[in-house]
Amino acid sequence: MSLDPSFVGRTYPPTAPYQVGREKIREFATAIGATDPVHHDPAAARALGHPDVVAPPTFPVVVTMAASRQIVEDPALGVDYSRVVHGDQRFAYNRPVVAGDELVCASTIEDVSTRGGHGFLTTRTDVSTVAGEPVVAVWSKIVVRGEA
């Protein structure tokens, strides 16, 4: 799978705001077995100085999904999604995501390469509040497997 290197540096328009709900954070925390009250009980979160329940560290993937889809489904880039596997993932946090956040995602393609018949695509998604406060930067590298 060969990907067009001229896509490096391409930016995508910010996604529609994602409203982070308290129940969504609880549901996500429960699904990964994270029982700390800070994820479930607003009073426990407030005791640590947060306005509402705190999302676990990997929760931002729920928020960035629409932004990832925007790129992977860009017809000009031509990724065959059925051949995609996840390569790398990284989060750099300004602060944790909390319930009540209204978040937008702005994505940039940081790297495109082809090695050994496989395509590699690295994107950076900056997640910030609608007021412009940066919350977390998310890097994701996907591998588009070549035909065997």
Added chain:
Amino acid sequence: MELPAKTFQVTRADLVRYAGASGDFNPIHWSDRFATKVGLPGVIAHGMFTMALVGRAVTEWAGAPDAVVDYGVRFTRPVVVPDDDQGTEIEVTAVVREVTEDGLTRLDVTATCLGEKVLSQARATIRTAR
């Protein structure tokens, strides 16, 4: 310094629950028929589910669920989850690589399933407990 190992059991039910909570409904995480058709040995865990479990280990070691300032992994090997009551297990260990003067602790994390590494370059930076 080595941190105490943590073990997470992963069953098919966990994958279904994670699919619903995360919105990742890729059938390789719930359909053996689909998974084997695309050349996998069977249903595999979401990479992000493994990363979430390792993230739990990191926040438990940190002693605070809001202490992580940087967290990254590379997915190297799929976690195959058999359709039985036991599922499989992911074991997570870590060593403290560095404690900085500005109060950050850098961890090198290892996650294995059936003795094989499933992540590489797994690193987390946590704020030292207040």
